[in-house]
Ligand SMILES: NC(=O)C1=CN([C@@H]2O[C@H](COP(=O)(O)OP(=O)(O)OC[C@H]3O[C@@H](n4cnc5c(N)ncnc54)[C@H](OP(=O)(O)O)[C@@H]3O)[C@@H](O)[C@H]2O)C=CC1
């Protein structure tokens with residue numbers, strides 16, 4: 001019997017033979033060529049899909065929404081920027097018009113001002129949005145607020161406020177824009193959810209519930225819309241370095257007002273916006289944009305729920321202890 005060293009060198013020889021044989025090399029180059037060609041075609045299709053597309057972005061005044069506005073504008077999209085803060089949207093419009101980030105033609109964005117927590121205003125805003133370019137190709141439901149608090153201390157009004165902004169607002173806007181998309185047999189709805197739309201962590205009940213509801217709603221919509229050729233993409237990011245925690249509301253409805261360590265250490269919103277652009281361009285259905293641990297946590301929640309629940313309970317104990325000490 002050959003020694004391990006001899007076996008290793010025999011194997012190496014065989015691999016080298018195979019690699020350099022007249023049949024393998026052309027096959028290898030053909031595979032690489034086909035892969036390269038496939039990537040090139042995919043890149044060209046993505047570019048064509050986004051160029052001149054009418055893209056509506058909610059929550060464009062800050063954080064991820066603002067970065068999505070920059071990314072989609074540079075990709076040549078026709079933007080409708082939505083938010084509550086007129087000055088912030090006007091400033092962003094000026095910045096985009098002055099920017100030279102795109103190599104191709106860019107378009108002057110429209111702005112539509114409304115509060116997503118007000119369903120009537122949201123439905124009226126949809127009509128205004130449709131008037132901007134006459135139709136909508138891509139709606140990015142990005143606006144949202146977070147929350148921090150214990151279930152027992154939190155008033156139902158706070159739960160409702162979070163649900164209004166993160167769930168009822170986006171679904172009202174989606175429902176108001178869908179008929180025109182269906183008529184054109186063309187459209188793409190994007191929901192910016194969260195890892196917390198897949199798993200629930202302690203002291204985030206209202207936020208996690210709103211994001212789970214978002215995931216469920218848009219999963220149903222995707223199935224229903226297939227026959228009308230409307231695309232639905234749900235994107236679930238991990239922590240992003242934005243003002244989300246600063247703007248979060250607490251158990252009594254007051255502003256949290258601080259940037260959390262996890263948020264501060266989160267990904268840059270510009271980077272995440274590039275991932276959103278790529279996911280939309282490739283018409284992905286469900287995308288997780290997070291590190292290994294949160295991604296693993298989703299599998300643990302499904303495959304070993306008891307383990308996940310005990311990890312969360314211990315997390316709750318630790319956080320409570322840290323707060324009380
Ligand atoms: N940051 C993170 O760690 C993560 C964020 N996300 C999600 O990303 C999305 C964007 O959040 P992010 O950029 O981080 O946070 P920001 O707080 O920076 O941005 C939130 C945006 O939502 C808008 N908004 C909030 N409430 C309303 C409302 N009632 N009506 C209209 N617009 C409103 C804000 O507008 P205004 O300026 O008027 O307040 C702002 O433009 C959210 O859906 C969030 O859940 C998901 C995972 C992680």
Ligand SMILES: CCCCCCCCCCCCCCCC(=O)OCC(=O)COP(=O)(O)O
Nearest residue numbers: 146147194195196237238239293294296297300
């Ligand atoms: C044996 C292996 C066990 C592995 C399981 C590990 C479980 C680790 C838990 C990880 C929890 C990750 C939570 C991530 C939360 C997140 O990314 O949220 C994104 C947000 O939406 C942030 O909003 P917030 O307001 O909470 O800042």
